Amino acid sequence: MGTTTMRAVRVHAFGGPEQLVHEEVPRPVAGPGEVLVRVHAAGVNPVDWYGQRNFAALPEPLRPEWPLPYTxxxxxxxxxxxxxxxxxxxxxxxxxxxxVRFPGRASAYAEYVVSPAGNLARKPAALGHTEAAAVPMAGLTAYQYVFEHVKVGEGDTVLVNGAAGGVGHFAVQLARAAGAGRVVAVASGRHEAFLLGLGADGFVDYTRTAAEEAVRGVDVLIDAVGGPDGHRLLPVMRPGGRIGAVFPGEYHAERAAAQGVSAGVWQVRPNGGQLAELARLADSGALRVAVEEVFPLAGAARAHARAERGHLQGKIVLDVAPAH
Structure with a gap:
């Protein structure tokens, strides 16, 4: 393989993880305002396995069109x-x-990727490339929800539903950094020690107790689960409360409004400055990164199969190339 080619993973046909093909492709070149990055690790996100299935998991109006083949x-x-x-x-x-380039096609499952310069920040010194690759989408989502959208304030009681996953475990920590008075995490029991160790004040094992039966007086709900049953959490909210749905959910708008509760869902966007702030928090020890499992680039199909099973503690990452 010469300097004009590289190894990458591409989708040639929509379907299951078996459609991910590890192959040789042309190596990209940086254009104006861009940099070429030698990829050491790539994070795996829900949009990656949604795309592999032609975004069938998303509501039809939200489905992008990605011509084949793509990385x-x-x-x-x-x-x-x-x-x-x-x-x-x-x-x-x-x-x-x-x-990189989200919500467009960045092609990061590859040995090299071209990125707009402003989409990047310096890697935190405290993190290796594997941990750093687990941060961008999930970390920025949590950051933008906590500080921009639902705006966690000093003394707020915050409930994080789906707290052990990528966005959830960052949201627990960032709510604490934002000055929340109390952070309650909802996840399955195996994640209890992990989440309390990240700074959660309370924990609800949803396999044993429904959060809506155990929690009250919530100012901010960050719901990383969403879905058609999202409205069941309305009883936990206090009047004037804010719900941030990481995935689209049904919150019975009229009923929520009658309770004085607002709900919204927002798409994450690249932001080098906010990534730099996440890096600062990681270097200070205020932000820890959880990685559930690491797969080689050639094992992307196995990584997607594992991701689709869910119940992750943190993120899945592809090890593309060792640092030199």
């Missing part, structure tokens, strides 16, 4: 090897991580 992935951690025209602030050899 999945938008979360990367690696080293810059080339800068395009007009790029300042980055140079070859810089270690970076980022959410």
């Amino acid at each position: 999945p992935g938008s979360d990367v951690s690696g080293t810059i090897v080339e800068t395009g025209a007009g790029v300042t602030g980055w140079r070859a050899g810089d270690e970076v991580f980022g959410l």
Whole structure:
């Protein structure tokens, strides 16, 4: 394999994880305002396995059209090897991580990826590339929900539903960083010690107790589960409460409004400045990163099969290439 090609994973036909093919493809070149990154690790996100199935899990109006073949992935951690025209602030050899081109097609399941310079931040010194690649999409989602959308305030009681997953475990920690007075995590029992160790004040094992029966007086609900049963959590909310649905959910708008509760769902966006803040928190020890399992790039099909089974503690990551 020469300098004009690389190994990557591509989807040639929609379907199950077996449609992910590890093969040789042309190596990209950085254009104006872009950098070429040698990928050391790539994070695996729900959008990646949704795309593999042509986004059948999403409501039809929200389904993007991705012509075949394509390379999945938008979360990367690696080293810059080339800068395009007009790029300042980055140079070859810089270690970076980022959410690349989302919601477009970034093609991060590959040995090299081209990224807009502004989508990246310096990799936290405290994290290896595997952990850093687990941060961008989930970390930025949690950050934007906590600080921009539902705006966790000083002393708020925050409930995080689906707290052990990628977004959830970051949301628990960022709610604490935002000054929440109490953070309650909802997950299955095996995650209790993990979430209490991240700073949760309370824990509800949903396999034993329904959160709506155990919790009251919630100012902010960050719901990383959503779905048609999201409305069952309305009783936990206090008047004026805010619900941030990471996945679309049914919250019975009229009933919620009668309770003085607002609900919204927002799409994450790349933001190098916010990634830099997440890096600062990681370097200070205020943000820990959980990785459930690591697969080689050639094992992307196995990674997707594991991801689709759910019940993760943190993220799944592809090990693309060791750092040099």
